[in-house]
Amino acid sequence: MCRGDDPTCAAFAEHRLRYRRDMEPERRSFLKSSFVATGGAAALAAGGLSLVNPALAQSSARRLKQTAHYHLPANAETIHWGYFSKTLKPQVEIESGDFVTIETLTHHANDDAERMVTGDPGAESVFLWTKEKKGVPRRGAGPEDSKLGPGGGLGVHICTGPVAIRGAEPGDVLEVRILDVAPRPSANPKFKGRTFGSNAAAWWGYHYNDMLGAKKREVLTIYEVDATGERDWAKAVYSFPWPGVTDPDGHEHPTIDYPGLPVDHTKTKRSFDVLKGIRVPIRPHFGTMGLAPSEADMVNSIPPSYTGGNIDNWRIGKGATMYYPVAVPGALFSVGDPHASQGDSELCGTAIECSLTGTFQFILHKRADLAGTSLESLDFPMIETADDWVLSGFSYPNYLKDLGPDAQNAIFQKSSLDLAMRDAFRKMRQFLMQAKGLTEDEAISLMSVAVDFGITQVVDGNWGVHAIVKKAIFSERPA
Structure with a gap:
């Protein structure tokens, strides 16, 4: 049944509104609990087993106002592709304590557009690319006049945001709680109830210069995930060698050297006899999540740094809390690079790149309150789990x-x-x-x-x- 997450549903708008209304009592109950008042359930444990001790939690809680729950969809108007930037206009501005449900799209969706783009208005607007129009012209932090288009592909991740937190200033710490993570269902009626992701064993992978035999190759494997949540594992559907792509602007791509390239499967050789009988445990998480750094106006999304970004740690999923040092006014939080699963090292270059929707709560800890706490000198992104x-x-x-x-x-x-x-x-x-x-x-x-x-x-x-x-x-x- 559609819960406001199936764009093909005839009553999609009504179901989306009902979902948001249904969230209200759940959110109010959550806010009344001691979770918010004490800075998280972990803070209640003996021994102060949380980075946020009760004193800091109370100081931060005093600033909480009447909280709100926002929804930030992923479409060509709400995403920035391949970079973080302190110059971006916020998509939403919130107070400390507010909740935001954020949709994220994988930049690998065009590896199988039939399963991951078709019928999804948000994804279609982002991946639109014809000779006449490109839905998102800038892809990357490179120059405007790059021969491949603005940005030059120097950065690949589709990031939704940014979210600005009122009152956030350099020297503060932003606590980001990941309350829920859900797969984005395929909008194509042929694949109802399923979600798909792509794993590219690519030229930037650790394995690439150490392959058996003389021929180097990029091979992509498409995985299926149960969008209903009843099955906690993924299975491979098929694989194919990268066929080389000529993009709609006429540029040839013998390797995967630019994000969002449309793969024409009439030109691929697909093998459906791949990884038979193997179940891959899913652990949905966000590979790229963090704040805007201060050192440059536009920063490639690929290398992670002190404000987070492309950390690619599968522990950044439901139930985890992230702590980030704030570098610019408003903090400017963005999230993308969603994964259904990944192993430590991300050896071949990618995870199961799969679109997800997350619900987050944001708590701002002011620099003046950090003295003597575990967060006093935090200058790197830190993960806390149960x-x-x-x-x-x-x-x-x-x-x-x-x-x-x-x-x-x-x-x-x-x-x-x-x-x-x-x-x-x-x-x-x-x-x-x-x-x-x-x-x-x-x-x-x-x-x-x-x-x-x-x-x-x-x-x-x-x-x-x-x-x-x-x-x-x-x-x-x-x-």
């Missing part, structure tokens, strides 16, 4: 500042896992010493015996290593 704290290390913590005027090009040649591991180590050491009161020697010992370091991704220009520490470790430690 059980873990996850710190994001990068080859260059703030590559825009660290690498100078040519940073957006240089980062792609300078990244390494050694540098990312060093950054993750330093951030975890700082966290354990500042937030948990350990000495340096204690922190180093604990990291060696109880902290898990993992490869977040090796494909985003600024490579990532995450460090995970279990909250339960500190359950008996005085707050």
Whole structure:
């Protein structure tokens, strides 16, 4: 049944309105609970097992006004493709404590437009590209006069937003709670009740220069996800080698070198006998989510940095909370690069790139209230789940500042896992010493015996290593 999420439904508008009305009592009940009043359920746990301690939660809660719930659709008017920018006009401006349901589109939807674009007005407006018109002309942070079109494809992710938070200023911390994540159903009646995503084993993947045999190739696999939520796994539908594409403007693309290229499946060789009998557990999350940085007017969406962006950590899903340092007035939050599932490292270059809708709550913590808290010197994006704290290390913590005027090009040649591991180590050491009161020697010992370091991704220009520490470790430690 349509719940306001099926554009093909004859009563779509009515169902959408009913959904938003139905959310009101649920939202009011949520607001009356101690979750908001104390800064999240985790803050109620013994030992202060949350980055937001009760004192900070109360300080931030005093600023909460009558909250509202907004809906931000994804269409050619509400998205920006391939970049973050402090100059973007906000799509919505909210107060601290407000909720926003945000639709996100995968930039890989045109790998199978029949399943992921057709019949979906929002997606159709974004992916529109004919000889006469391009729905979203700018794709990337490159120059306006690039031969491939404005932006030049120097950045690939379709980001919905930005959302501005009133009163947010540099030095503050924005807490973003991910309350729900749901797949965007196919709008094509032929595929009702299903959602699809694409995994591209692409030229930027870690595997590409280490393939068996002499022939390098890009292979795409289309996956199916149950849009009703009854099935918690994905299955492969078919795969095909990248056929080479001539775009509507006449440019040839022998490799996947520009986002949103329309694949003509009359020219592909599809194999439907792929990954038979294999169920891929889904863990929907947002690969690209964060705030606008201050260092440049337009920033490539591919390398992550201190304000978040393309972190590509599958833990950034339902139930997780993100903490970001605010770099520009209003914070300017955007989200995109939705994934149905991904393994640590994102080895072949992509995840199951699948359009999703998320519901978020935004809590602003002012700099004046941060002294003596775990967030006092936060200068990187941090993940909190029910059980873990996850710190994001990068080859260059703030590559825009660290690498100078040519940073957006240089980062792609300078990244390494050694540098990312060093950054993750330093951030975890700082966290354990500042937030948990350990000495340096204690922190180093604990990291060696109880902290898990993992490869977040090796494909985003600024490579990532995450460090995970279990909250339960500190359950008996005085707050």
